[in-house]
Amino acid sequence: MAGRRDGLLTRPHGSPSRGSRIAAAVAVGILLGCVCAFLYPDGLFRSFSRVQYSADGSFQASVARVLTMVSLGMDLKANVIDVVFMCIDTLVKCETSERTSMLKSENEELKKQVSELIAKLKLTEQSVNQAQKQTLTLGEQPKAGPFGTVKSLRTNPTVVPDESVNTRLANILTKVAVRKELIVALANSNVKDMLELWFQNIKRIGIPNYLVVALDDETERFCNSNEVPVYRRNPDESIDSIGRTGGNHVVSGLKFRILREFLQLGYSILLSDVDIIYLQNPFDHLYRDCDVESMSDGHSNMTAYGYDDVFDEITMGWARYAHTMRIWVYNSGFFYIRPTVPSIELLDRVADRLAHEQAWDQRVFNEELFYPSYPGYDGLHASKRTMDMYLFMNSKVLFKTVRKDAHLRRLKPVIVHVNYHPEKFARMKAVIEFYVNGKQDALDPFPDGSMS
Structure with a gap:
């Protein structure tokens, strides 16, 4: 307070003091009163x-x-x-x-x-x-704590980033990623319409950290013309010819090889197909406590999160009932993967099998994640988490359950993945009409299953 008083009282020559201003105000007041x-x-x-x-x-x-x-x-x-x-x-x-x-x-x-x-x-x-x-876990050997306090490690340590793997990609990721995370989608010109709808919704929400891996020149030009972050692989790669001409399943198989470089560079990736509508920022709803965090193809609490399925074999008599643990598969078109050793091993295993087998990438992805070790086979020690099926919603949940329930219709999912229906583009536009534009009957024309 002393410093402030001095500053007010000590003024340059000719400038009015606070006291003189107060006296002037009082005089003006008295004058106005007389008038x-x-x-x-x-x-x-x-x-x-x-x-x-x-x-x-x-x-x-x-x-x-x-x-x-x-x-x-x-x-x-x-x-x-x-x-x-x-x-x-x-x-x-x-x-x-x-x-x-x-x-x-x-x-x-x-x-x-x-x-x-x-x-x-x-x-x-x-x-x-x-x-x-x-x-x-990694320090000195611990003693087991009291009952109910022991927690095992699920979040494996990340690998040391190696920018020598791909310096060009490393420079792009430095500009695009936020907190070493980003959405990545692979696309060629066969899915141009869905790709446009995909990045329009990402822009509308304001998600800055996303990247399109263009598998042909046309897609790269299309992204550049729309100011979409894009990465074009080196043209001399042997798998590029597959990416330019392949359909959805072929392109899906490529992503496991391509994603490996992202993980080696130290980035966590939210892998996304382009038949997905974004309604909220998905990075606000992740747990990040496992190697792989994936949406489910399940359509109920049981199918999405697991249940005890009893197998009945009458000929066994007293032992006719056999209990089995069941869970519907993870969707390989939308999952979050951290840059850990088990995650990279998962990508290597899936890519290797797809190179030598005529198999669906989603089936192989789940087999490598869930199959345990057994004689002649070493299982993968990767931790995994199932995403909330109402926040990260597949199209079976939406069209079979949510749209028919007055309470569930009020929920706003993070994403809707049109994975269960072949008429993808029409349903994607209907999802936007329903959730973004508020058209309550936008989903009504579609059947629960596919139209044909």
Whole structure:
């Protein structure tokens, strides 16, 4: 306080002091009081009833009115008050409007900052929990704690990034990725329409960290013309001819080989097919506690998250009932994969099998993830998590269940994957109409299953 008092009292020569300004204000007040007493002997408030605003409500009109009345010899007192009140009214309105706009702007900025802080806090908590588990597991041999307190390690440590694998891709990822994460989609010109719908929705939400791996020149030009981040593989790669001419399943098989480089560079990837509509930012809904986090092809709690399926074999008599553990497969068109050794081993295993077998990539992906070790085979030790089936929704869940339930219709998923239906583009547009544009009957024309 002492420093502030000195600063106010010590002023350059010729500048008015705070005391002089106060004295001037008091003098002006006394002067105005005398004028009012002279002009309004019956009292100021009694005279207020005579005040009337100008027809257009403007300050300039009131001044003009006063001057006119002076020239005509009319009563000046009411018009003086008119001018004063119009000044006060104009100042109050301006201040209120500016203040309201400023408060709205500050409120939006605070909301944005709070959201960013919550996201950072969530990531920090996840990192702390993962670090604690890794320290317990990889450090000195621990003793088992009390009952119910023992937690095993599911979040494997990430690999050391190796930019020598692909320096060109490394430079692109440095610009595109956010917190070493990004969405990656593979596409050729065969899926141009769906690709456009795919990145339009990503842009609409405001997701900055996404990348299209173009498998032909036309797709690369298309992405560049629409300001979409794109990466074109080196043209001398032996698999490029497959990528240029192959259908959906062939392209799906390529992604496991291509994704390996992303993981080697130290980036976590949310692999995405292009028949997906984004309605929220998926990075706000990930747990990041496993090697692989995938959406399910299941359509209920049992099928998506696992259940005890009893097999009945009558000829066995007393032992006729055999219990089996069942879960519907993970969808290989939308999964989050961290840059860990088990994750890279998974990609290597799937890519190798697809190179030597005529097999569906999704089947191989799930077999390598879930099959245990047995004589002659070493299972993969990769941790996995099933995504929430109502947030990361497949089209069977949407068209068979959600659209028919009044409560579930109110939920807003993160993504909708049109994986169960061949008429993909039409259903993708209907999903946008329903969830984005609010057209409540947009999904009604479609049957539960495919149209043919």
